[in-house]
Amino acid sequence: MSSKKFTVAVVGATGAVGQEMLKTLAERNFPVGKVTALASSGSVGREVSFGEDEVLKVQDLDKYDFKGTDICLSSAGAKISEAFAPRAAAAGCVVIDNTSHFRMDPDIPLVVPEVNPAAIAQYKKKMIIANPNCSTIQMLVALKPLHDAAKIKRIVVSTYQAVSGAGREAMDELFTQTRAVYVNDQMTKEVFHKQIAFNVIPQIDVFMDDGSTKEEWKMVVETKKILDPKIKVTATAVRVPVFIGHAESVNVEFEGDMSAAKARELLKKAKGVSVVDHKHEDGFVTPAECAGEDSVFVSRIREDSTVDNGLNLWIVSDNLRKGAALNAVQIAEILAKDYL
Numbered sequence: 001m002s003s004k005k006f007t008v009a010v011v012g013a014t015g016a017v018g019q020e021m022l023k024t025l026a027e028r029n030f031p032v033g034k035v036t037a038l039a040s041s042g043s044v045g046r047e048v049s050f051g052e053d054e055v056l057k058v059q060d061l062d063k064y065d066f067k068g069t070d071i072c073l074s075s076a077g078a079k080i081s082e083a084f085a086p087r088a089a090a091a092g093c094v095v096i097d098n099t100s101h102f103r104m105d106p107d108i109p110l111v112v113p114e115v116n117p118a119a120i121a122q123y124k125k126k127m128i129i130a131n132p133n134c135s136t137i138q139m140l141v142a143l144k145p146l147h148d149a150a151k152i153k154r155i156v157v158s159t160y161q162a163v164s165g166a167g168r169e170a171m172d173e174l175f176t177q178t179r180a181v182y183v184n185d186q187m188t189k190e191v192f193h194k195q196i197a198f199n200v201i202p203q204i205d206v207f208m209d210d211g212s213t214k215e216e217w218k219m220v221v222e223t224k225k226i227l228d229p230k231i232k233v234t235a236t237a238v239r240v241p242v243f244i245g246h247a248e249s250v251n252v253e254f255e256g257d258m259s260a261a262k263a264r265e266l267l268k269k270a271k272g273v274s275v276v277d278h279k280h281e282d283g284f285v286t287p288a289e290c291a292g293e294d295s296v297f298v299s300r301i302r303e304d305s306t307v308d309n310g311l312n313l314w315i316v317s318d319n320l321r322k323g324a325a326l327n328a329v330q331i332a333e334i335l336a337k338d339y340l
């Protein structure tokens with residue numbers, strides 16, 4: 001990377017993803033000249049940390065002039081991105097957006113740096129790059145090397161998704177409901193319609209006409225856009241009482257030859273992947289162990305004997321890092337190095 005420094009804005013800086021974005025930018029020594037924290041008018045003046053020693057005072061997104069800002073990392077919700085991102089883009093700022101709003105726009109690249117980094121070049125069309133859904137990102141980081149080797153025909157995935165995927169208030173709800181059970185207090189439900197403490201909920205995002213949920217639909221269409229439109233995907237997305245770290249049970253069918261041993265070898269060499277796969281109690285990774293880590297962890301790699309060239313995998317990653325902030329910062333790093 002050259003010695004050029006970039007002016008960066010973080011939209012949603014008080015949120016679960018925004019805070020992780022500030023942390024990740026600092027940890028990875030992104031070449032920041034100036035960084036500005038933006039959120040709603042209600043948070044103006046609040047302080048957020050940037051790295052070990054810097055404290056930023058939050059500014060109002062609605063009043064912020066993006067002229068002179070090179071890159072904006074955004075995670076304040078789809079409606080907010082819809083409203084502000086075109087304004088930022090028109091001012092010459094490249095927006096890397098974490099919300100679902102722009103992901104399926106054919107003129108906006110949807111990028112996982114380990115999978116389709118070349119798509120970043122398309123940012124010029126609208127000055128916006130979309131970050132995929134957290135569950136899609138971790139699945140595709142693990143499946144890309146396998147697809148390159150033997151072409152994936154079909155994916156059946158069930159997710160076990162942490163509450164932090166639904167933001168800060170969802171984390172608070174898991175905490176207060178868990179406490180309520182122990183102190184025999186009344187249980188309040190605000191973020192989730194059903195109880196999340198000591199329970200699992202097979203609905204993430206709204207229902208679609210065909211009975212699937214929007215989260216499940218996202219995994220289908222995003223996989224096609226990022227990896228290969230020919231791959232068939234069917235998904236079941238489930239919220240579980242875990243604070244950080246999404247897990248996925250993934251069944252994959254390949255066109256070409258694939259074995260557990262071959263997959264293990266390919267994944268050991270893959271960028272962004274850590275293979276932890278031994279047949280004993282410590283030989284796999286759980287969400288509690290992946291929190292705070294950058295890798296996508298793959299465990300329980302085994303053949304599915306009910307089909308030819310079928311595999312089962314257990315894929316775990318920190319949804320706030322690789323599923324959101326880290327993926328966005330990696331995109332920003334490529335932009336800064338190759339395009340700006």
Ligand SMILES: NC(=O)c1ccc[n+]([C@@H]2O[C@H](COP(=O)([O-])OP(=O)(O)OC[C@H]3O[C@@H](n4cnc5c(N)ncnc54)[C@H](OP(=O)(O)O)[C@@H]3O)[C@@H](O)[C@H]2O)c1
Pocket residue numbers: 011012013014015016017018038039040041042043061062074075076077078080098099100132133134164165166167168169319320323324
């Ligand atoms: N959590 C994940 O794992 C994950 C992964 C990928 C993508 N995403 C997406 O990222 C977005 C944010 O997620 P999150 O988990 O960080 O949510 P969150 O913890 O609820 O944070 C929301 C952020 O948006 C800001 N915001 C809300 N209304 C605003 C407004 N009118 N103007 C400016 N800022 C506003 C909030 O600021 P105030 O404090 O001022 O309200 C806060 O900083 C969502 O679209 C989500 O789908 C999340």
